[in-house]
Amino acid sequence: MRVKKRSKHRKTVKFYATCFGFREPYKVLIDGTFIHHLLTHRLLPADDALRTLLSASRTPSLFTSKCVLAELRRLGKSHAEAFDAAQLLAVTKCEHDKVVSAVSCFISLIGDKNPEHFFVATQDADLREKLREVPGVPVIYGLKNSLFIEQPSVQQRKFAQLDEEKRLNMDISEYKNLLRAASEGKTDASEKGCDGGQHERPMSSLVKNALGVADKSKYKRNRAKGPNPLSCKKKRPKPQSAIQNQGATADGEAKRKRVRKRKRGQKDTDNQAETAS
């Protein structure tokens, strides 16, 4: 049973980590009722108990608020031990100049999105019920001498699902914007044509990309462009054919003859000129 419970808690923590970005060291916001429970059931040291509950590798940071301290002090002697223990915790800043009840203080601290990623530890049933409606607020409570994390409520699960869809949609629109920017930058018609093809990419591949799965076509295989040069004989220079050679020599001879004739003609005319003079 104990192993089953722990794995259930681990799953819940993982849900908040993946859907709402909770990261270690976790922050736990503790109210007076929970401190009182920890003390009466001797669940001490509290940070160790919470660390095992959250299956965390690092000790979580424990917080309380000024309003909680004021409430514990007001309760007098019956909660003196709880007040002393609460004073050892870090005090998170709240906006209440005039002290309010711990419930309304925590609700204002959490807001509508729990930006500080607090786990809220409380025994107050009203507060727990109110927090179930806020997305991204894991609630810790105690039953006798064991601690529990509430399973994410239906609203929280729905919100996480919606959020995931939003993220996917945003990725697709971003992707389209990128494509548009790329096609505007290019002047080559063929490249534009290529982009047009990409616009019509199937939805499934976009979803895969959003999930970080690489496109297969991205990795093109280098195919051989010819036979392996190491397994071929070296190319030998082609021996010129005899006929070509003959033709070449015949051509050369004819040229030479023509030149000789011209030179001879020149010489003759020179001689004639000399004799004439």
Ligand SMILES: [Zn+2]
């Ligand atoms: Zn406050």
